[in-house]
Amino acid sequence: MKISNVFILIAYLLLTSSMTIEAKNLDSGAEIYSDRCVLCHGNKGMGDGYIPMRLKGYPQTSLFESPKATDKTALVKVISKGVLIDTVNEYMPPWESELTEEQISDLADFVSYLRSDTENALIMLEKHTRKLDKTVRDGRVIFETRCALCHGKLGLGDGRMARIIKNPPPADLTKSILTPHQMGLIIKLGGQEVGRSPKMPPxxxxxxxxxxxxxxxxxxTLKD
Ligand code: HEC
Ligand code: HEC
Structure with missing residues (x-):
């Protein structure tokens, strides 16, 4: 092979490998977003998450409307620190204790991608949100993606939203004395319909x- 061809080959390899790394980061960002963020920001980032739609007076969570964090540094900061930043609403949890720096960086890249090339970003995201719908049959997956935010991973009532939702706080489910039937009802109908707090969504x-x-x-299974 001629020397110049070798250079072209190396340049080509460098270029394609850096491209695949970038695509991999975005895909990882999309996957984490589908796990951790859709509940508030929605399947499309439009703020149409389940929690804002169910809780009255919930702040708007669209990632598109009047965005405050626009460059990568600001995105990494708001995702890492959330409410710990003075100007950020109390309902945005800080993620730095749960996610690695790399995961947060991937999320920041994905949010930028979502804003700049929405159509393609949504195609990427949909692969993961659909996967979630299928596996959602598993009680643990449902619990971790829909309930742990308030009730805590082990159901102890110590989820990250427990800092905000008080009087009453999210229940310690390991101490619940409800029968399976009653428990099914409050989960299906929500707190308000069964004479309890409206902060427990239906x-x-x-x-x-x-x-x-x-x-x-x-x-x-969390009780023992
Ligand atoms: C419990 C609900 C909740 C969850 C879960 C959540 N967020 Fe948020 N997020 C919010 C709220 C509320 C705001 C608005 C904060 C404000 O405007 O002060 C926000 C704001 C943001 C912003 C700033 C938008 C801007 O530019 O103004 C980003 C970026 C963001 N969230 C990313 C994420 C990511 C990524 C995840 C998943 C790891 C996530 N959020 C999970 C509630 C949530
Ligand atoms: C936005 C926060 C929030 C989310 C998300 C949430 N809950 Fe709750 N939940 C609450 C609050 C607050 C209460 C306490 C209601 C009361 O005591 O009036 C509660 C109460 C309950 C109770 C009643 C326990 C008892 O013994 O009284 C059950 C069962 C329950 N939640 C199950 C779930 C399940 C299952 C999910 C997920 C599918 C879930 N919750 C998601 C906030 C939440």
């Missing part, structure tokens, strides 16, 4: 009966 439109039963069974 999940009935969003989960099948089988899924509600799966999550009730999973909560039972």
């Amino acid at each position: 999940w009935g439109d969003f989960m099948t009966d089988n899924e509600v039963n799966a999550v009730v069974d999973f909560i039972d």
Whole structure:
């Protein structure tokens, strides 16, 4: 091979490898977003997440409308620190204790991608949100993606939203004395419908009966 060809080959390899790394980072960002962020920011980043739609007076969570964090540094900062920054609303959790710097960097890249090339970013995201719908049958997955934010990973009532939601705080599910039937009802209908706090959202439109039963069974395993 001629020397010049070798250079071209090396340049080509460098170029393609840096491109695939970038695509990999975006895809990883999309996957983490589908796991951790859709509940508030929505499947499309439009702020149409389940929590804002169900909780009255919830701040707007669209990632498109009047964005404050626009460059990578600002995005990494708001995702890492959330409410710990004075100007950020109390409902944005800080993620630095749960996610690695690399994961937060991937998320920041994905949010930028979502804003700049929305159509392609949504195609990438949809692969992951659809996967989530399929696995959501598993009670643990449902619990971790939909309930842990308030009730905590182990159901102890110590999720990150517990700092904000008080009087009453999210219940310690390991101490619940509800029967499986009563538990199914509050999960399906929400707190308000059963004479409890409206801060416990109704999940009935969003989960099948089988899924509600799966999550009730999973909560039972948290008790021992
Ligand atoms: C419990 C709900 C909740 C979750 C979960 C959540 N956010 Fe937020 N987020 C908010 C709220 C509320 C705001 C608005 C804060 C404000 O305007 O002061 C916000 C703001 C932001 C902003 C700033 C938007 C801007 O430019 O003004 C970014 C970026 C962001 N969130 C990314 C994420 C990412 C990435 C995740 C997942 C790792 C995530 N959020 C998970 C509630 C949430
Ligand atoms: C936005 C926060 C929030 C989310 C998300 C949430 N909950 Fe709750 N939940 C609450 C609050 C607050 C209460 C306390 C209601 C009361 O005592 O009036 C509660 C109460 C409950 C109770 C009643 C326990 C008892 O013994 O009284 C059950 C069961 C429950 N939640 C299950 C779930 C399940 C399952 C999910 C996920 C599918 C979920 N919750 C998601 C906030 C939340």
